Amino acid sequence: MAINLYRRHRAECEAGHPEQFRSGEFEERKKGWKHCACLIHASGTLKGKFSRKTTGLTDWGQARELVAHWKSWDGELPAPAPELPPAVPSAYRITVERAVRDYKSELADSHAMTTIRGYGYLLTELLDFSRSRGYVYIDQWQPFDVREFRVSWGVKISTATKKMATVKAFFRYLESNRWLKENPTKLIREKHTRKEREGENAPRIPFSDDDLTRMFSACASQYAAKGKYRRRWDGQDLADFIAISVYTGLRISDVATFHVDRLKENGECRVRTTKGGNHISTWIPVWLQERIRERTKEHGGLIFGSHQTKDICVITDVWRRKLDKLWALCGPWAANPTHHRFRHTFARILLQRGVSVQDVAELLGNTEKVVRKHYAEWVPERQARLTEILQQAFTDKPKPNVIAFPGRS
Known part of the structure; x- marks a missing residue:
């Protein structure tokens, strides 16, 4: 019904x-x-x-x-009729509100706060859409409802694909609890466009050494100029933020909450922890080690300051705005500058210096396949290997006799 x-x-x-x-x-x-x-x-x-x-x-x-x-x-x-506890638990129908509430509780035990936030926005949309259809119980959802829900987003296909992955995960959770006889998302196929596929396979764009020089110069002169951006953090703070981002490959949330405990006495810096509890570390230059230890004297263990809020989105947005101001000062840019490009720069520097793809993948927390896919042009042995293969393949193959064109000396 x-x-x-x-x-x-x-x-x-x-x-x-x-x-x-x-x-x-x-x-x-x-x-x-x-x-x-x-x-x-x-x-x-x-x-x-x-x-x-x-x-x-x-x-x-x-x-x-x-x-x-x-x-x-x-x-x-x-x-x-008054709500009564069901006589047979298997026949109990779950409301949409209950399903959403329980799924959020499930996420809280195993997902990061930012992930839960993103899921929460979409689940709120799902609740609103259910109300617009007059649906009270989650088993009232049918495949055509899922398709129309996707249409209601009004976003580009690549974004809709990511959101649909969240919707499918939600209904798989309901199916695993046996709250649904049939999963309405099983028959929903993902949409892909040629442009989207090209975007997924496109190489990542790191910053060049000249780009970094331009940024550090702007931090010291333009950003720190008197009367500009009078805040608690100045151009030197932003330069340190960029340096740590480049030489560790950490994401913006990890840099904004960087604690001096990550840095060891020998200059190794912990960049991540594996699921097995092992620490993966990189090494950073001595001058940057000194900058980190110098910052602890002024700001304490959290070298970019402690925060009253625990909302990581609020914390990172502060630094995103600072970076946007800096990039506006030292632009224009051929490709849109983002903090994540510092992570690409980290990979580029290591690969150009001959660090193995396996080691780079381990530092980034990616697979070798992903690193080769997105950073192939920065892997020297790849091109050398391809050149050698092509040379051997065409050495003994037939070739035409070269005849001079008439009238040409």
Whole structure:
């Protein structure tokens, strides 16, 4: 049974919507929507009979609660029955709100806060979409609902693919709990475009040595100029932030929360910890070691300062804004500068110096396949190996006789 709810607008609609125009709850939640007191109607099939009927209500929540207890289109609408614990647990139907709440609790035990935040945004959209359809229980979702939910995002295909992966993970969790007889996402195929595939296979763009020189120069002169960006952190702080990013390959969240405990006396710096609990370390130049230890004298163990908030998104956004200001001062740039390009630069420097792909992959926390795929042009032995193979392949092959063109000396 699937009952759809919609608001059918009257000729005298207070918000000025056209007569007989239909709107859903999901649509009415959008910014700028003009609300009115037109009645909410329901349509669908009950006991094999399709019909439409007004709920006599104007509130979406009350209308959803009402239609959840409808048994047929005939007679008076039954009063909502009190919720009782199910006699047979296997027959218990799970509401959409309960499914979302339990899945979020499951994520909290094994995922980072930023990942949970991203999942939360999408799950909120899923809740709103369910309400717009009048769905109370999660088993009311069908494959066509999933497809229409994807269309409602209005994003490019590559973004929709990532969001759909989250939706599929959510429904797989429900299926594993046996809350669904059938997973509605199993029949949903991912969409890919040629441009998207090319983007996935495109090589990563690191900063060049000249780019780094330009940035460090701007930190010392333009960014630190008197009267510009008077904040707690100055150009020297930003230069240190960039240096640590380049020479460790750490992501922006790890640099913003960099603790001196990462640095050992011998100059090794812990960049990550494996699932087995082993530490992976890189080595950083002596001058940068000294800068880190110097910063601890002023800021303590957290060399870029402690924070009142624990929200890593807020912490990293502060440094993203600083970097954006710096890049605006020393631009223009052929490719859009982002902090993640420092990580690509770290890989580029190591590969150009002959560090093996296996070691670089271990430092980055990637596989050798990923490193070869995205950093192939920075792997010297790759081109040398290909050149040798081609030379051997074509050495003894037939070639044409060279004849001079008439009239040419």
